[in-house]
Amino acid sequence: MKSIHQEVEILGTGYIFSLKELCLRGGVSADYVLELVAYGILEPIDENVPPRFETSALGRLRSACRLQQDLRVNLPGLAMTLDLLDEVKQLRDEVIHLRRQLRHYQ
Amino acid sequence: MDFKDYYRILGVSDSAAPDDIKKAYRKLARKYHPDVSKESDAEAKFKELGEAYEVLKDPQKKAEYDQLRSLGAQDAQGRFRPPPGWESASHFSSGGFTDADAAHFSDFFESIFGKGGSAHRTYNQGGQQRSFQMRGEDIHASLALFLEEAVTGGQRTITLSVPEIDDRGLVTHRDKTLSVKIPPGLSKGQHLRLKGQGAPGIGDGENGDLFITIDIAPHPLFDIEGRDLLLTLPITPWEAVRGGQITVPTIKGKVSLKIPPGALQGQKLRLKGKGLPGHPPGDQIVILQLALPEKAHPESDALYAKLAELESGFNPRARLGV
Numbered sequence: 001m002k003s004i005h006q007e008v009e010i011l012g013t014g015y016i017f018s019l020k021e022l023c024l025r026g027g028v029s030a031d032y033v034l035e036l037v038a039y040g041i042l043e044p045i046d047e048n049v050p051p052r053f054e055t056s057a058l059g060r061l062r063s064a065c066r067l068q069q070d071l072r073v074n075l076p077g078l079a080m081t082l083d084l085l086d087e088v089k090q091l092r093d094e095v096i097h098l099r100r101q102l103r104h105y106q
Numbered sequence: 107m108d109f110k111d112y113y114r115i116l117g118v119s120d121s122a123a124p125d126d127i128k129k130a131y132r133k134l135a136r137k138y139h140p141d142v143s144k145e146s147d148a149e150a151k152f153k154e155l156g157e158a159y160e161v162l163k164d165p166q167k168k169a170e171y172d173q174l175r176s177l178g179a180q181d182a183q184g185r186f187r188p189p190p191g192w193e194s195a196s197h198f199s200s201g202g203f204t205d206a207d208a209a210h211f212s213d214f215f216e217s218i219f220g221k222g223g224s225a226h227r228t229y230n231q232g233g234q235q236r237s238f239q240m241r242g243e244d245i246h247a248s249l250a251l252f253l254e255e256a257v258t259g260g261q262r263t264i265t266l267s268v269p270e271i272d273d274r275g276l277v278t279h280r281d282k283t284l285s286v287k288i289p290p291g292l293s294k295g296q297h298l299r300l301k302g303q304g305a306p307g308i309g310d311g312e313n314g315d316l317f318i319t320i321d322i323a324p325h326p327l328f329d330i331e332g333r334d335l336l337l338t339l340p341i342t343p344w345e346a347v348r349g350g351q352i353t354v355p356t357i358k359g360k361v362s363l364k365i366p367p368g369a370l371q372g373q374k375l376r377l378k379g380k381g382l383p384g385h386p387p388g389d390q391i392v393i394l395q396l397a398l399p400e401k402a403h404p405e406s407d408a409l410y411a412k413l414a415e416l417e418s419g420f421n422p423r424a425r426l427g428v
Contacts, residue, residue: 009298027243059319062246063141066139067139070152081142100329
């Protein structure tokens with residue numbers, strides 16, 4: 001199989017998605033993104049109009065779309081689901097971290 | 107090709123009522139949704155559930171499937187073998203697929219019901235226009251790096267499944283191998299973009315991009331906390347009491363660390379700039395842990411007795427009230 005060499009671009013803290021780019025990459029309309037912003041599901045980086053987003057917003061947008069499509073969650077439910085999922089992820093990470101620390105004392 | 111038991115996948119009996127099938131699907135879909143579940147095979151399970159429900163919720167497809175199942179269309183090894191001359195009465199390309207991701211249905215499904223036609227997952231909730239000139243979809247993947255790789259960078263070969271539209275307008279998948287130069291100093295959750303390496307565009311549409319989310323594999327010695335690296339360092343009681351110079355591993359090689367006299371269990375020492383690279387770089391935090399020899403030297407016992415006598419005023423359990 002042919003292997004292609006490819007330079008990568010790091011999407012660091014400096015990279016920002018415009019509303020247009022986020023919509024294009026997420027395959028959604030601007031109205032949908034603005035609705036997610038209104039529910040606090042997506043948070044723009046500043047007060048700029050139209051809003052601009054960090055790169056992590058794309059992952060969150062994709063999760064939101066999947067959850068809405070697959071589980072038929074409405075927007076308030078979606079906001080709560082994503083918040084709880086964030087919390088669960090944070091707690092899981094913390095459990096892993098603490099367990100790894102604990103193994104030094106066993 | 108294995109015979110897929112859609113009833114077993116949904117955990118229902120073959121006499122289950124449509125409502126029970128729907129309930130079972132909804133419950134399992136919540137459990138195995140890739141955005142919710144922590145199971146590593148959640149995505150595969152979720153797709154399987156979608157496929158099973160696609161068949162069992164539709165009376166016509168269900169009847170066809172039941173017929174095949176009752177005909178025993180599988181050999182002794184459980185592999186699927188459709189009866190000679192079998193042809194599905196269902197037509198899926200005309201909007202038969204509703205909410206499941208038809209592009210990912212199994213060969214087993216396709217051998218019974220045919221290919222999913224133009225149906226594929228899109229998220230254009232707000233009515234985005236799609237025309238014959240269309241930008242290729244972005245592909246999202248994750249890549250787990252060893253901590254050393256994340257620090258120093260390197261070359262990694264990754265293989266991706268890229269969706270393509272064939273001449274008949276059907277979605278097919280092709281494996282593509284990329285050699286990716288990993289820049290140094292990556293951290294967990296960071297995103298990389300490989301321009302134009304997503305799905306090919308249609309017509310004059312440009313290719314999609316490939317987004318890679320970085321993950322860092324657990325390291326046997328170091329834990330990561332932000333940009334700092336944590337290392338638990340066992341030391342002897344005499345090293346703790348008397349202090350001294352100790353050789354310590356860091357992610358970039360060994361360094362010498364000075365233990366201050368009177369060091370305590372759990373005490374943290376900082377090796378500045380020895381954490382993950384960055385501006386500023388993180389530190390390595392060394393956590394001291396007292397260790398005793400598993401088997402004491404024959405003469406040690408007398409020395410411990412002497413020590414007990416000299417330190418008789420020390421009660422490590424004072425806080426426990428005993």
